[in-house]
Amino acid sequence: MKIGKDTVVSMEYELRLGGSDEVIDSSEGEGPLSFLIGHDNIVTGLEKQILGLTVGDERDIEVAPEDGYGVRDESKLIAVPRTVLPQDFEIEPGLPLELEDEQGESFPVWIAGVEGDQVMLDGNHPLADETLRFHIKITEVRKATATELTHGHVHGEGDHHHH
Ligand code: ZN
Numbered sequence: 209m210k211i212g213k214d215t216v217v218s219m220e221y222e223l224r225l226g227g228s229d230e231v232i233d234s235s236e237g238e239g240p241l242s243f244l245i246g247h248d249n250i251v252t253g254l255e256k257q258i259l260g261l262t263v264g265d266e267r268d269i270e271v272a273p274e275d276g277y278g279v280r281d282e283s284k285l286i287a288v289p290r291t292v293l294p295q296d297f298e299i300e301p302g303l304p305l306e307l308e309d310e311q312g313e314s315f316p317v318w319i320a321g322v323e324g325d326q327v328m329l330d331g332n333h334p335l336a337d338e339t340l341r342f343h344i345k346i347t348e349v350r351k352a353t354a355t356e357l358t359h360g361h362v363h364g365e366g367d368h369h370h371h
Contacts, residue, residue, distance in 0.1 A: 209351070210349065212260070214244070215352060216362050217242065217245060217258065220234075220240050222234040244361055254269060258346070266344065266346075277335040277336050284330060284332050285329070286330075286331070290325050301319050302318060303319045316333075
C-alpha cells in the first residue's frame with residue numbers, strides 16, 4: 209500500500225537542523241512514529257514528500273521553514289503580567305503552554321523569559337526558521353480505521369484513553 213490521504217504511516221526517523229550533523233530528535237529507543245496522513249498531524253513539508261512511498265522506502269527529506277514550523281514572526285512575542293500564571297507555576301524558558309483565544313480555541317506558546325513583573329510568551333515554535341532535515345524509513349502503511357478518521361489522529365494498540 210502506498211502512502212496517501214487517510215492512511216496511517218509508521219516510520220523510523222532522525223531529525224537534523226540546517227547544516228548540522230547533530231541528531232536533535234529520533235525514533236531510536238521509542239520505536240517508529242505513527243501518524244495519520246491528511247489531518248495536519250505532521251509538518252506539511254514532510255507529509256507532502258512521503259506521499260506515494262511504501263514500506264521499506266528510505267529517504268532524506270529536507271523541509272524549508274515555511275513548510276515546517278514556520279518563519280519567525282516577532283509580533284507573536286507577547287508580554288503578560290506574572291499574575292496571569294498560577295502562583296506556584298515555575299517559569300522556565302522553553303516550557304510550552306496552551307492559551308485560549310476569545311473564541312475558546314487553544315493555541316500553543318512557549319515561555320521566552322521574564323522581564324520585571326512580565327512574562328514573555330512566544331507564539332513561534334522553537335523550531336521556527338529552521339530547515340528540517342529528516343532521514344526516514346517507512347515501516348508500516350495501513351488504512352486508517354473509521355474511529356481514527358473521526359478523531360483525526362492515529363490510535364495505538366489496545367485501549368484508547370484521551371479527551
Ligand atoms: Zn482519538
